[in-house]
Amino acid sequence: MTEKTAAPAPAAGKGLQNVVVGQTKLSLVNGTEGKLIYAGYNIEDLAEHATFEEVIYLLWHGKLPTQSQLEELRKNLFAEMSLSPEILALMRQFPKKATPMAVLRTTVSALALWDADADNNSPEQNRRKATLLTAKTPTIVAAWERIRTDKEPLQPRADLSLAANFLYMLKGTEPQKQEVAVMDAYLVLLSEHGMNASTFSARVTTSTLSDMYSAITTAIGTLKGAAHGGANEEAMRMFFEIGSADNVEQWFKDNVKTGKKRVMGMGHRVYKALDPRAAVLNSKSKAMAEATNNMKWYELAAKLEKTARADEDFIKKNLYANVDYYSAIALYTIGIPMDQFTPLFAIARVPGWCAHIFEQWADNRLIRPDVEYVGPMGLKWIPIEQRGN
Numbered sequence: 001m002t003e004k005t006a007a008p009a010p011a012a013g014k015g016l017q018n019v020v021v022g023q024t025k026l027s028l029v030n031g032t033e034g035k036l037i038y039a040g041y042n043i044e045d046l047a048e049h050a051t052f053e054e055v056i057y058l059l060w061h062g063k064l065p066t067q068s069q070l071e072e073l074r075k076n077l078f079a080e081m082s083l084s085p086e087i088l089a090l091m092r093q094f095p096k097k098a099t100p101m102a103v104l105r106t107t108v109s110a111l112a113l114w115d116a117d118a119d120n121n122s123p124e125q126n127r128r129k130a131t132l133l134t135a136k137t138p139t140i141v142a143a144w145e146r147i148r149t150d151k152e153p154l155q156p157r158a159d160l161s162l163a164a165n166f167l168y169m170l171k172g173t174e175p176q177k178q179e180v181a182v183m184d185a186y187l188v189l190l191s192e193h194g195m196n197a198s199t200f201s202a203r204v205t206t207s208t209l210s211d212m213y214s215a216i217t218t219a220i221g222t223l224k225g226a227a228h229g230g231a232n233e234e235a236m237r238m239f240f241e242i243g244s245a246d247n248v249e250q251w252f253k254d255n256v257k258t259g260k261k262r263v264m265g266m267g268h269r270v271y272k273a274l275d276p277r278a279a280v281l282n283s284k285s286k287a288m289a290e291a292t293n294n295m296k297w298y299e300l301a302a303k304l305e306k307t308a309r310a311d312e313d314f315i316k317k318n319l320y321a322n323v324d325y326y327s328a329i330a331l332y333t334i335g336i337p338m339d340q341f342t343p344l345f346a347i348a349r350v351p352g353w354c355a356h357i358f359e360q361w362a363d364n365r366l367i368r369p370d371v372e373y374v375g376p377m378g379l380k381w382i383p384i385e386q387r388g389n
C-alpha cells in the first residue's frame with residue numbers, strides 16, 4: 001500500500017501572514033512605523049478630538065459629519081438603543097454564570113429573529129441594521145451586567161452620547177466627564193483596524209451572501225479569543241496575578257523567560273513598533289489612574305512593559321505593547337468588570353465591522369481560499385471487518 005503525498009502547492013505564510021486579501025478605504029495600518037489612519041485621519045487626532053459617533057459616521061460615509069448629519073446619526077442611534085421586552089425576557093433566562101461575551105454573541109444573533117428584514121441585504125436595509133446593531137450592542141452589554149447582578153436593566157437616556165449612555169446603563173449613576181472622555185477615546189481607537197481576524201470573519205460570512213446579523217455574530221465569536229479581543233481581560237488577570245510592581249521582574253523571569261506564559265497585551269501580527277493606540281491609551285489610563293488616586297495597576301503595567309522592552313528576545317522579536325495592554329488599565333480604572341472588557345471591545349468594533357460589510361457588499365466575490373493537502377494518497381478501501389481492533 002503506497003502512502004504518497006500530493007505535490008505541494010505554493011503556500012501562504014502560516015496564519016495568512018502578509019497575504020493581502022482585498023482593498024479598503026477604511027483604515028491603513030502601518031506596522032513598521034506604528035501608524036494607524038482612519039479614512040485619511042491620524043488616529044491620534046481622532047482620539048483627541050472626535051466622539052465615537054463622529055467616527056461611526058466617518059467609517060460609514062468616508063467623511064466627517066456636519067453638525068446636522070451628526071445630529072441625524074445620533075437621533076437614529078438613540079431610536080434603536082432600547083431592547084424589546086422579548087429580548088430582555090430571553091436574556092433573563094440565561095444562566096447568571098454565562099460569560100458576557102457568550103451572552104453578547106447569542107443575543108446579537110437573536111435580534112435577527114424579531115427583524116422581518118433580517119435577510120434583506122439591500123444597502124438601505126443594511127444601513128438600518130448597522131445603526132440598530134451599533135446602538136443595541138452597548139445596551140445588551142450593560143443589561144447583562146444588571147441582570148446577572150439581580151438589578152433591573154436601565155433605559156438609555158436621550159441626553160447622553162453612546163459612551164455616556166453605556167456607562168450610565170451599566171452603573172446606574174451619572175457618568176463623570178473624564179470617564180466619558182476616556183470611554184469615547186477608547187471606542188474611537190478600537191472601532192476599526194484593517195483586516196484583523198474578526199473583521200475577516202465578518203467579511204467571509206458576508207461574502208457567502210449571508211445577512212448582517214450572521215456576519216456580526218461570526219465576528220463576535222472570533223473577537224472572543226485570547227489571541228485577539230480576549231487579550232484585554234487576560235492582561236488584567238495577568239496584572240492581578242503579578243500583584244505588585246515589586247514582583248514584576250521575578251514574574252517575568254519565572255513565567256515569560258521559561259516560555260510558560262506570554263505577556264498578554266504585547267506582540268502583534270502587524271505592528272513591529274509600538275501600537276499607536278497603546279501610546280494614546282497609556283497616557284489616558286495614567287491620567288485616569290492619577291485622577292482616581294489609584295496608581296497601583298498603572299505602575300505595575302508600566303514596569304512590566306519596561307522590563308519586557310529591555311529583554312533581548314522582546315527586542316529581537318519586535319514585541320511591543322498592543323491596544324489591549326493599557327486599555328485593560330483604563331477600563332479597570334473606570335470600573336468596568338474584567339469580563340466585560342472584551343464585550344466593550346465589541347461595542348467599539350461593531351461599526352467597523354459594519355463598514356467592512358458595506359464594502360464587501362459593494363464589490364462582493366465569495367472568499368474561498370485554497371489549502372495545501374499534505375495527507376496520504378492512493379489508499380485502497382478496507383472493509384470494516386478487516387480493519388482490526
Ligand code: ACO
Nearest residue numbers: 226227228229231262263264265266267268269317322324
Ligand atoms: N509574550 C511573549 N512572547 C511572545 C508574545 C508575547 N506576548 N507574542 C509573541 N511572542 C513570541 C512567540 O513566542 C514567538 O516566539 P518564537 O518565534 O521564539 O516561537 C514569536 O514571538 C512570534 O509569535 P507568534 O505567535 O508567531 O506571532 P503572531 O504574529 O502569530 O501572534 C499575537 C501575534 C497572537 C498577538 C501574539 O503576539 C500574542 O499571542 N500576544 C499576546 C496576546 C495579545 O495581546 N493579543 C492581542 C493582539 S491585538 C488585538 O487583537 C486587538
